[in-house]
Amino acid sequence: MDMNQYLDMFIEESKEHLQAINSNLLVLETEPDNIQIVNEIFRSAHTLKGMAATMGFEDMASLTHEAENVLDMIRNHKLNINSDIMDVIFQSVDLIEGMVYNIIEGGDGSADVSKPVSLLRAIVSGDMAVVASGQAAAEKEVTAAAAEHHHDLDEFALTVMRQSKEAGNNLFWIKVTLQESCMLRAARAYMVFDQLENAGEIIKSTPSVEDLENERFDYEFELIYVTMKSLEDIKKMVENVSEVKEVLIKTVEVTTPQVQVEEAKKETAAAQAVEKKPAAEANAAPAGAAKKVSTGKTIRVDIERLDILMNLFSELVIDRGRLEQLSREIGRGELSETVEHMSRISGDLQNIILTMRMVPVEQVFNRFPRMVRDLAKDLNKKVNLEIFGAETELDRTVIDEIGDPLVHLLRNSIDHGIEMPAERKKNGKPEEGTVQLKAYHSGNHVFIEVKDDGAGISKEGVLKKAIERGIVNPATAENLSDKQIYELLFASGFSTAEVITDISGRGVGLDVVKNKIESLGGSVSVDSVRGEGTTFLIQLPLTLSIISAMLVQVENEKYAVPLSSIIETAVFRKDEIMLAHRQKVIDFRGRVVPLVSLKGIFQVPDQGNGSDDDEVAVVIVRKGEKMAGLVVDSFIGQQEVVLKSLGKYLVNVFAISGATILGDGQVALIIDCNALIK
Incomplete structure (x- = not known):
């Protein structure tokens, strides 16, 4: 039997089930005693296992089977949920998702599932020591993988790298090892940064800048660096810093995967080479299996067909305008009546076609709770993501493009907006920070708001850096309003190096956010109150055609x-x-x-x-x-x-x-x- 005819259906349904599992796992993490949620996850996993086995994807079927065993024990009260168990299940789901996207790209969906399978079996057998040590080993592997590749760079860092490469810049991966006798490691790291920033831009450092400044590293660190200078020049420059023992430099080749940013820190997926997600496919699935409408009343239509329909109709709009003009010139009653009637009909047709292309922003928003959970965990912060207006609809072409700008703004808010729990407590705020993601219609536009209740933006810091970078001159700077100062964050080339971490930097890539939104005919603005929080507001047109x-x-x-x-x-x-x-x-x-x-x-x-x-x-x-x-x-x-x-x-x-x-x-x-x- 030829399975290819069922492949599209398998891919779409797998994405629905994975989305449902991810959403329900997040609920389960906050409500570990909710057996109804466990049953929902179990049903989705069971269906996914059956589908994978039927289609011949053995690795996926075996991994899902092991996850199903763990879920079965939880729902029968034989196992209590803890953080390690949740992490292993999340990793397994990530790997399954990676396999699905490998299949979308024409792969065979195979992957090395031995580690997650052994961890899931250890959970079933009750050997939690193996699970805990397995988690630690997985984290080390991620660090090792990130040194060789740029898996944990988000789409905006990759976009900046691609644009830099296209502009004729060189991209280097640099590993600096300091001498063991070095007393002031942070100072040496700062001197290396200082040398490099005179001749280019550091896109990412591992460990983060914050860790380097606080000497939370041994004797080596790695950088991804953009410059016009040659490899030899850069090597000499770094070697000139005293107490540097060894400098390794490799040229980085930027691939062009549309990386789903929430996969950036996925432990198991980082060890796999299946991370690409075509934009058109990324949000094609309905919001979740739970909301699946009965198949008799819906039909899946390829987005390309809708594009063709839209183009044909736009030709019709042009002809309609011509007919209206001719009927005015000729002035015949019958002709005018017919043209008027045709105009009304085509107006209704236009509304229906535009409505067919409208998709709830829920499809983009759905991926964020999981990303926020992982990010907050990595940063040891407590963050509550509140989503409002997920049912707001936008044109499909816009939906495909706004995911990455939103990811960047959210990561920005969590990393640099929301303070550490101890600092929040000291300032009289609740330990848990709140990030709001809100969408709403107004007139012919959709507005999307990303709001945090964090530390706000330091006007002085932004101005100081903008003057240093030559973006504004000191004379002009004195007359700038608060709003104008915040707008400087979107200036090309603006970055606040002191706050760049491996997650994001307030300012890094914000010019790319702005360019992307403006290319869609929209605009983005920022407002902030020191100590109270920051709000980014995106305005988008309902349709582009x-x-x-x-x-x-x-x-x-x-x-x-x-x-x-x-x-x-x-x-x-x-x-x-x-x-x-x-x-x-x-x-x-x-x-x-x-x-x-x-x-x-x-x-x-x-x-x-x-x-x-x-x-x-x-x-x-x-x-x-x-x-x-x-x-x-x-x-x-x-x-x-x-x-x-x-x-x-x-x-x-x-x-x-x-x-x-x-x-x-x-x-x-x-x-x-x-x-x-x-």
Whole structure:
């Protein structure tokens, strides 16, 4: 019997069961006496074992069988849950998940399951000493594996590495061994860092910077380092530091797996080479087996088919615009009625297609409780993750892209926002820190908030580092508001080296977060109160393909301004325009708003159509708190437009996010208001 025809079904159902097991294990950890949850996990594991055995994935079936035996003992009250048992079960689930993603990539799903199997058997036999020592050995193995590979680098560190490589930089793995006679190890490590940071950027250190500073290491440490200099130059530079015994340097080749960041510290998975997760597959499964709808009422559709349907419909929208224009010009009653009816029908069709593509953010949020649990454990912190609005829906293409920025912000909050329990207690806070992840709709946008009740951001620290890095000059720095200081965290090249750990650094990769969100047509901002916490706010469009826009005319050219950026349109008399710092400005409801001439920005040739009117048409647009007035010749009106990219030959055109074809066949460029507002 050919099993390939069942492979897709096996993969989808396995992901559902694994998600359900992970979610239920987290509940079980907080409610160890909840036998109903154990039964749920047992049922999912049992189904998974049967499916794996049927499909011929023996390693997966045998590992799941051993996990099932442990769960069976727990539910029959023959075994009490403790931290070591939970860790072994979590590791086993991670390894099974790794096998599933190996199968997705065309592998045979095999893996070395001997260690987790022996640990699970030791639990069944009651030999907990073997389990505890097995856990310690697994942790050592992770450290060893991380030295050779970059398994525990998250997607943003990898993105930074890839971008650095593409920009012509060299990537090195450096291992520095100090002499045994070295008295001040932390000082020597600092001198090595100091030398290296003069010529490049340290992306990661093992042990962490904090451990190095506190001399919590023997005589060696490892770094991943980006630089323009050669291997020989770097080696000489490090060897020049006194009391350095040996320097090993290897060139790092960056692979391009879409690493699921919560796998970054998985003990067993780190020893396996099955860690890639295609973005399109990563969130395809419904939220969990528990919520599975009866198969008679749902059907799984390949996302590519929905993309094709969307593209075909967007062509229809263009033709609809053309027909509406022709019917106005011809003026025949029957034609107008038919076109109106067609417009209504296609509007309904558009809503249905967009709704079909909408997916609850729950699919992204589901992976975070497990990640937060592992991270808090690694950092010896107590963290409670609260999730609100997981049912909020977003376009599928956006869902696939927001996971990694959110992972980075969450890791950031836990690592640098939330303080250690003792410090929180000293400051009169509960020992357990709270991180809130909230999603909600507002207008044509979805907002996602990552909020922690930690230490907040040190304005002085951010300013000091920004001045050191030349991001702002000292004169300007004095006039910056708190909000503007926090925005410096997103500046390219900004990092606060003192706080970089192996988890994240407040600032490291935040420029990548910003670039990713803005590439989706969204924006990200940060606000913080010292001692009370920090809030990151992400604003995203509901969909990326069809947008509502205001059409405007400049000379003979037409431009589309997205409605989501517009506050209002207005007409000002020329004598209302003032000059401030050699910049034309207007008074808009008590606020000074700079004017931007689209004719000047896009160098539109003068057709001599300019009237000597005493009035100027202005579109007031905003980006966060900032506003600007776009000066145009006239307003044409509001219209639904299809966003088309300009193709690979016209990348990075300033202030243009794409183009659309209008009803009369003309091409109108779509203005990126974010780029116009500095």
